[in-house]
Amino acid sequence: MKIGHKKKNGDVMTAKILINGYGSIGKRVADAVACQKDMEVIGVTKTKPDFEAKMALEKGYKLYAAVPERAHLFEEAGLEISGTIDDVIQDADLVVDGAPKKIGKQNLENLYKKNNVKAIIQGGEKANDAEDSFNSLWSYDRCYGKDAIRLVSCNTTGLCRSLYAIDSITDVLKARVVLIRRAVDPNDSKKGPVNAIIPSTDVPSHHGPDVESVIKKFKGKIISSAVIVPTTLMHMHSLMVETTGATKDDIVDAIAKTPRIFTVKASEGLDSTAALIEMSRDMGRLRYDLNEIPVWEESINVIDNEIFMMQAVHQESDVIPENVDCIRAMLQMEEDNIKSIEMTNKAMGLLK
Amino acid sequence: MKIGHKKKNGDVMTAKILINGYGSIGKRVADAVACQKDMEVIGVTKTKPDFEAKMALEKGYKLYAAVPERAHLFEEAGLEISGTIDDVIQDADLVVDGAPKKIGKQNLENLYKKNNVKAIIQGGEKANDAEDSFNSLWSYDRCYGKDAIRLVSCNTTGLCRSLYAIDSITDVLKARVVLIRRAVDPNDSKKGPVNAIIPSTDVPSHHGPDVESVIKKFKGKIISSAVIVPTTLMHMHSLMVETTGATKDDIVDAIAKTPRIFTVKASEGLDSTAALIEMSRDMGRLRYDLNEIPVWEESINVIDNEIFMMQAVHQESDVIPENVDCIRAMLQMEEDNIKSIEMTNKAMGLLK
Structure with a gap:
């Protein structure tokens, strides 16, 4: 059977x-x-x-x-x-x-x-x-x-989702990503930083190649760098993706059609990772898990066929x-x- | 007189x-x-x-x-x-x-x-x-x-110095910068964030055009995005600069020759903004001001003529x-x- x-x-x-x-x-x-x-x-x-x-x-x-x-x-x-x-x-x-x-x-x-x-x-x-x-x-x-x-990992998973949305409407020529990583998970009271920014001085960071281990056709196209900052709630990504062309509306539509990624509006008060988690708490989610990737709609912009956008990643649950x-x-x-x-x-x- | x-x-x-x-x-x-x-x-x-x-x-x-x-x-x-x-x-x-x-x-x-x-x-x-x-x-x-x-501003000043070093050895075609900004100055106990990352959802941020107000020849070439994180000590920049060509050694030399910017090594323990400020305290600087821009030597890398590097900015003093x-x-x-x-x-x- x-x-x-x-x-x-x-x-x-x-x-x-x-x-x-x-x-x-x-x-x-x-x-x-x-x-x-x-x-x-x-x-x-x-x-x-x-x-x-x-x-x-x-x-x-x-x-x-x-x-x-x-x-x-x-x-x-x-x-x-x-x-x-x-x-x-x-x-x-x-x-x-x-x-x-x-x-x-x-x-x-x-x-x-x-x-x-x-x-x-x-x-x-x-x-x-x-x-x-x-x-x-x-x-x-x-x-x-x-x-x-x-x-x-959580970061790679988040990037795979947003790149899937982008790839569904245009061709990715090169993607640059800067990851602003949470210091520790919320339950960890041992490690820091409490008041510092720590660069991952290996530039590019391992995140680009990790995405490429999933998306073979992007081999050599994803370049990432990362820093660690004093917060526990979520990671954040600033994406810069060179493409053959797309409009903001295309991207918003593509995100709407892609599973487990959605747009949020800072103008509605969802203006930080803390506000996103508050939303998830209000949704009654177990452990306030936000398994889906939120992308700030206002941050989506296209200049010279290069897509700019910012997203957050709930490291514990995506x-x-x-x-x-x-x-x-x-x-x-x-x-x-x-x-x-x-x-x-x-x-x-x-x-x- | x-x-x-x-x-x-x-x-x-x-x-x-x-x-x-x-x-x-x-x-x-x-x-x-x-x-x-x-x-x-x-x-x-x-x-x-x-x-x-x-x-x-x-x-x-x-x-x-x-x-x-x-x-x-x-x-x-x-x-x-x-x-x-x-x-x-x-x-x-x-x-x-x-x-x-x-x-x-x-x-x-x-x-x-x-x-x-x-x-x-x-x-x-x-x-x-x-x-x-x-x-x-x-x-x-x-x-x-x-x-x-x-x-x-402090961020624009920091970028002007690093771009001067880069410009002294190669031509800048396009620069992308992600700014990880300190939340408040150390004396400010009123504002946050304490535990969140706040995106500046206007992408690109105003920092690129602000650099261009100083460096007219870079008009339209500097694209920036920014987030605010819970730390008080320094800002940090992740730079990605497309050029006509350079080597890591060229860049290290150029930084050495440019006033008010210098390289530091994470391997020597200067692995965060907190460590940089500790160095400045040990130097006996008034108010621990670090007026010069530190660039992490390990973070300097060149891929396909694109320079990657990370630097910190002491917002109160540069x-x-x-x-x-x-x-x-x-x-x-x-x-x-x-x-x-x-x-x-x-x-x-x-x-x-």
């Missing part, structure tokens, strides 16, 4: 997903998977019995120790685990890795491949650590049926629906990327 | 400078003027008897009420004023205006022109409010002998030596801009 297809009794054969690392990305992917009709969370893992582990149990997820040797810590903390990752990994159709940077690659080599289970690793890993790099709009087909895929689509592609549950996007969006309650 | 020339007794005939508005810019210009051999501060004005007014008196500056009707406030606060601006303006060879945005233009029309005194207004005013826009490297000759000149040079130009005290720059730098103790 094929995953995602209906059984004789009308039930859908669901994909069994294990979340290895129930942290910033992992907990969000778990919730996004749990609300899909064609997949289920068979368990989540944690390395330690912290508040997130406790809340995973309260939500009804089966909890497993990510590191078998540390299983006793959970018992000592009074948290009921269903075993260690070794007890559950064979039951999974696919593992979504939510481990910190570099650990994902280790997990892929030492755990997922050895257990012959498909896996998604996150954007902190390198492009050549996996078979391919995933974005729902650009590389769904390429990742179809694959065993080990890297889901690109990749979450992409993880769900990636599962469908890798498990061959849906051939059409747009159909998968629509299923994911509907289940998650996304704008578009 | 001509200002700046030696009298028979060997003394230099000094230019009499009035500082109207002893605030962020005014107090720094006062100190920079006071240490030059060929000019003197005949007085400074304040609108209210605050700590800066008190410290002006302690430094030995003659204090005048900027608004005659408020003179009594100074007496009531126990601060000895030498009169109001009306009592001193006729004695000045030139007034340096340090008033807030838009007030400078009003002062020029209602005060300086009526009293037939030369005046410098600051970069918050618009280009067409004055006869021309000043930068020591680019428009000294144009402003020579003029009566009303605008000294461009324009200060330019004000001194502007005085010399407007009062025809020195014909050679490089000689004026050298005099100013030496007196202020600048690096170069």
Whole structure:
């Protein structure tokens, strides 16, 4: 019986997903998977019995120790685990890795491949650590049926969406992007900067090539630089895209037609990343996640066929629906990327 | 007797400078003027008897009420004023205006022109409010002998210096600049953002045209966008300059030869705006002012004849030596801009 297809009794054969690392990305992917009709969370893992582990149990997820040797810590903390990752990994159709940077690659080599289970690793890993790099709009087909895929970072995902909108109406000759990156996620009280701007002095930054790992035809065309600034809410991108021609109206229309990216107006009070997050809080979004990419409509301008625009990226959440689509592609549950996007969006309650 | 020339007794005939508005810019210009051999501060004005007014008196500056009707406030606060601006303006060879945005233009029309005194207004005013826009490297000759000149903003001054270095070795075809602006000056505890990135949704921003008001030959070639971020120390610029060709070594050499701009190495620990300011504090600079523009050497890169580089701008102080040079130009005290720059730098103790 094929995953995602209906059984004789009308039930859908669901994909069994294990979340290895129930942290910033992992907990969000778990919730996004749990609300899909064609997949289920068979368990989540944690390395330690912290508040997130406790809340995973309260939500009804089966909890497993990510590191078998540390299983006793959970018992000592009074948290009921269903075993260690070794007890559950064979039951999974696919593992979504939510481990910190570099650990994902280790997990892929030492755990997922050895257990012959498909896996998604996150954007902190390198492009050549996996078979391919995933974005729902650009590389769904390429990742179809694959065993080990890297889901690109929040910034790369955001750029892939806006470049998809632009590419739908004109040809991209060269794109320059300056990324103004948030310092840390909101829950991180250890690191800074508190009052400084930190340049990424490797210019161009790695973000351009990372976009190119998804969009092969843009090879050598995306040049990026980045700075880190003292804010926690969102990243921001200033895009300058040389094209063969487009109008502002074309771009606004193209964004309207592209999934998971939308225009906002500073004139309506959405004049900063803080205002965007306030909107998301008012929308009642879980954890105030803004999975879609907002583009400031006033910032869109075309001069000499070069498109200028500014967008924001909610670093914690824009990749979450992409993880769900990636599962469908890798498990061959849906051939059409747009159909998968629509299923994911509907289940998650996304704008578009 | 001509200002700046030696009298028979060997003394230099000094230019009499009035500082109207002893605030962020005014107090720094006062100190920079006071240490030059060929000019003197005949007085400074304040609108209210605050700590800066008190410290002006302690430094030995003659204090005048900027608004005659408020003179009594100074007496009531126990601060000895030498009169109001009306009592001193006729004695000045030139007034340096340090008033807030838009007030400078009003002062020029209602005060300086009526009293037939030369005046410098600051970069918050618009280009067409004055006869021309000043930068020591680019428009000294144009402003020579003029009566009303605008000294461009800190960001524009910073860009004029780096573009001068680049222009000295290659031809600029198009420059794109993204400005990451500090939120407020360090003494401002009223405004934010505290945790947000604010886009300037007018893209391109006004900074490009402002550079072009100084460098006429770059008309239409400088495109800028800007965001405001939660930091107080310095602005930062990410430059992307299309040229007819240059190497990294060319650029480093050109920066070394250009006054008031220098390269720093992140690898030496100067890896953020905070580290740059720490360096300036360690240098013993008054108010930790870093009047020179630091460019991160690691960030300098050339791809397809396009120069990439990142620089920081100490918003409170980079324009200060330019004000001194502007005085010399407007009062025809020195014909050679490089000689004026050298005099100013030496007196202020600048690096170069």
